[in-house]
Amino acid sequence: MKLLTTNFLTCAVKTCKTSPLSFPLHFKDATLERTEIDFDPLFMRNLLPRVNWDALTTTATELGLQALVPAKNPVDVVEQSRGDDGDIDVQAEAEADAEGTTINATETNADHEIEEEILRRLHNLLLETGVVEGKLVCGNCGFEYPIKEGVGNFLLPAHLV
Amino acid sequence: MSRPEDLLPPDLYYNDTESAKYTTSSRIQNIQASMTNRALELLDLDRPSFILDIGCGSGLSGEILSEDGHIWVGMDISPSMLDIALQREDVEGDLFLADMGQGIPFRPGTFDAAISISAIQWLCNAETSDVSPEGRLRRFFDGLYASLRRGARAVCQFYPKNDQQRTMISQAAVRAGFGAGILEDDGGTKNVKTYLVLSVGGGDITGTVSKMEGVDIEDGRKLREAMHRGKRKGEDIKGSKQWILKKKEKMKNKGKIVKSDSKYTGRRRGPKF
Ligand SMILES: C[S@@+](CC[C@H](N)C(=O)[O-])C[C@H]1O[C@@H](n2cnc3c(N)ncnc32)[C@H](O)[C@@H]1O
Ligand SMILES: [Zn+2]
Numbered sequence: 055m056k057l058l059t060t061n062f063l064t065c066a067v068k069t070c071k072t073s074p075l076s077f078p079l080h081f082k083d084a085t086l087e088r089t090e091i092d093f094d095p096l097f098m099r100n101l102l103p104r105v106n107w108d109a110l111t112t113t114a115t116e117l118g119l120q121a122l123v124p125a126k127n128p129v130d131v132v133e134q135s136r137g138d139d140g141d142i143d144v145q146a147e148a149e150a151d152a153e154g155t156t157i158n159a160t161e162t163n164a165d166h167e168i169e170e171e172i173l174r175r176l177h178n179l180l181l182e183t184g185v186v187e188g189k190l191v192c193g194n195c196g197f198e199y200p201i202k203e204g205v206g207n208f209l210l211p212a213h214l215v
Numbered sequence: 216m217s218r219p220e221d222l223l224p225p226d227l228y229y230n231d232t233e234s235a236k237y238t239t240s241s242r243i244q245n246i247q248a249s250m251t252n253r254a255l256e257l258l259d260l261d262r263p264s265f266i267l268d269i270g271c272g273s274g275l276s277g278e279i280l281s282e283d284g285h286i287w288v289g290m291d292i293s294p295s296m297l298d299i300a301l302q303r304e305d306v307e308g309d310l311f312l313a314d315m316g317q318g319i320p321f322r323p324g325t326f327d328a329a330i331s332i333s334a335i336q337w338l339c340n341a342e343t344s345d346v347s348p349e350g351r352l353r354r355f356f357d358g359l360y361a362s363l364r365r366g367a368r369a370v371c372q373f374y375p376k377n378d379q380q381r382t383m384i385s386q387a388a389v390r391a392g393f394g395a396g397i398l399e400d401d402g403g404t405k406n407v408k409t410y411l412v413l414s415v416g417g418g419d420i421t422g423t424v425s426k427m428e429g430v431d432i433e434d435g436r437k438l439r440e441a442m443h444r445g446k447r448k449g450e451d452i453k454g455s456k457q458w459i460l461k462k463k464e465k466m467k468n469k470g471k472i473v474k475s476d477s478k479y480t481g482r483r484r485g486p487k488f
Contacts, residue, residue: 059288059309066313066320077322091307097263097286104265104324104364181286184309205297208290208313208320212345215317215354 055190055206056089057117058101058180061110063206065192067214075194078109081116084188087204091181098173102129105180114179122179128168218376220340229272229293238273238299247332250408251279253400254330254370257412260285264327267362269315269371270334273299274306280330281307288326290315316341316351319358326362329369335411336373339380352384356391360415369393369413381409388413396430 063079070076107127114123190199190206197214200207219228229237237243254276263284268277271289273296280287287308291297292315300306313320315331316338338355339348359369375381381397388395393413400408412430 056309058286062321062325064320064322066318089307091286094263094284097265097284100262100327101265101286106322203301205301205310205312208311208317209292210314210317215346 055201055204056181056184057110057113060113060185060190061105061180063190065194065197066208066210067192067195067197070192070194070197073194076192078106078113079190079192079199081113081185082189082191082198084117084185084201086117087184087186088182089184091177093174093177095170095173098177099168101180102127102168102176110180117185119179119183122175124172124176128172128176218374220337220376224340225337226293229296231295231298234273234293234295234299237296238275238303244275247275248279250332250372251276251330253408254332254372254410255279255283257370257398257410258328258330258368260328265325267319267321267326267329267359268308269319269329269331269359270337271300271308271310272296272334274303274308276330276332277308278303278305281305290319315355316346318354319362321362323361324364326367327364328367329359329363329371331369331371331373333372333374335371335384336375336380339376339383348383349387352387353390356388356393359413360391360393363415365415367415369415371411371413373409373411375409385411398430 060078060081063077064070065076065079067076105127107123107130111120111123114120184204185201186204188201190201191197192199197210222228263286266280266285266287268280268287268289271277271287271291272293274289277287277289277300288311289300289308290311290313291300292313294312297310297312300310315335335355338351341348341351363369373384375384385395385397388411392415394416395414396412398410398412400410
C-alpha cells in the first residue's frame with residue numbers, strides 16, 4: 055500500500071466518520087517495500103495540492119522516513135511567496151478552487167516554480183514507497199486493518215458498518 | 216443464461232477457479248478493455264489523474280487506466296480476484312479488499328474520477344438478510360460522492376437485471392447528490408452496454424451530464440418517460456446508427472458542427488492495444 059493512498063484513507067467504521075482522530079490511520083508492525091513507477095510531473099502537480107501535509111509527516115515519521123518529507127508542501131511554499139508579492143488574488147483563487155473550476159494561468163506559473171527535483175523526491179516517497187505487511191490502526195476506535203502482500207483489508211464486521 | 220449475481224455472493228462466485236477463467240479469457244479481456252476505454256472517453260480527463268476503480272477485480276479495467284497515464288486505487292470484495300491482480304505484471308494500482316456496499320473509506324475530495332466496470336449490479340443482491348440492497352446502494356453512492364472532488368465524474372458500466380433495477384441504481388445515485396445520466400451502447404441488442412454517468416456538480420442536479428451527447432438525464436420523471444418511450448414501437452434505438460444520424464441532422468439544423476458520417480458512424484470502438 056503506497057504512502058500516497060494512506061494519505062487519503064480513513065477509518066471505515068461509521069462512528070469514526072466525524073472524529074478527527076480517525077485520520078490518518080497509524081501503521082503498526084509495518085514492513086516497507088519499493089515499487090518502481092514512471093515519474094510523471096503532471097500527475098505530481100495535480101496531486102500535491104490535495105496531500106495533507108501534517109498527515110504525511112505523521113505517517114512518514116511512524117515509518118522512520120521523516121527525513122524524506124519537506125517541512126512544507128512545496129505547493130504552499132510557492133503559493134505563499136506569490137501572496138507576499140501581493141500581485142495575486144489568493145482569495146479569488148481559493149474560491150475558484152472550491153468551486154472545482156479549472157484554474158487560470160497563475161496555477162500554471164506555480165507549477166513551473168516547483169523544482170522537478172523536489173517532485174521526483176516526493177514521487178519516490180508517495181508512489182514508490184509502500185507497506186507490504188503490517189496493520190493500519192484507527193486512532194479513534196482502535197480497529198486494526200491488516201495489510202497482506204500490500205493489500206489492505208477494509209472489510210468490516212456487519213455491526214460496525 | 217442465469218446471472219452470476221443470482222447464484223452466489225460475489226466473493227464466493229469469484230473463487231480461484233472462476234477468477235482465473237475470467238481473467239485469462241481473451242473474449243472477456245477485450246470486452247472489459249473496450250468498456251473501460253469507453254468509460255475513460257466519458258470521463259474526459261484533461262490530465263493524469265487519481266482514479267478509484269470500484270470492483271477492480273483482477274485489474275483488467277485498471278491496466279487500461281495505467282496505459283492512459285493515470286494512477287488508480289482498486290477495491291474488490293473477492294480475495295481470489297485480488298490475488299490474480301497481484302500476480303499480473305501490468306497491475307500498478309493499489310489494491311483493497313473491501314465491500315463497496317459498506318461505503319468508500321477515503322477522505323472527502325480524494326479522487327479526480329471513479330470508474331466501475333461490470334460490478335455495481337452486485338449491490339442489488341444483498342448478501343445477508345440484515346442488509347438491504349437499498350441500504351447498500353445508499354452507503355455506496357453517498358461514500359462515492361464524498362470521495363470525489365468537486366466537478367469530478369464517475370462512470371459505472373453495469374448490467375441491470377431489468378428496468379426496475381436500473382431505476383433503483385440510478386435513483387440511489389441521484390439521491391446521493393450526483394447529476395446522473397444513462398448512456399447505452401448497442402441499445403436494444405443482446406450486447407447492450409449500460410453506462411451510468413455521474414457528475415459531482417454544484418447546485419444544478421443535471422450538472423455537466425446534460426451537456427454530454429447521447430446521455431439521458433436521470434430524474435424520476437424522465438426515467439418514467441424513458442421507460443414508456445422504450446415500449447413504443449418504431450422509435451430509433453438510442454445509440455443505434457439510425458439514431459445517431461437523426462441526432463446529427465438535428466444538430467446540423469441548429470447550426471452545430473458535427474463529424475461527417477462515415478462507415479464507422481454508430482459502430483463501437485474496438486479495444487485499444
Ligand atoms: C465482472 S468483474 C469486473 C472486474 C473488473 N472491473 C474488470 O473489468 O475486469 C466484477 C467484480 O466486482 C466485484 N464485486 C462484486 N461485488 C462487490 C462489492 N460488494 N464490493 C467490491 N467489489 C465487488 C467482484 O468481486 C468482481 O471482481
Ligand atoms: Zn475508527
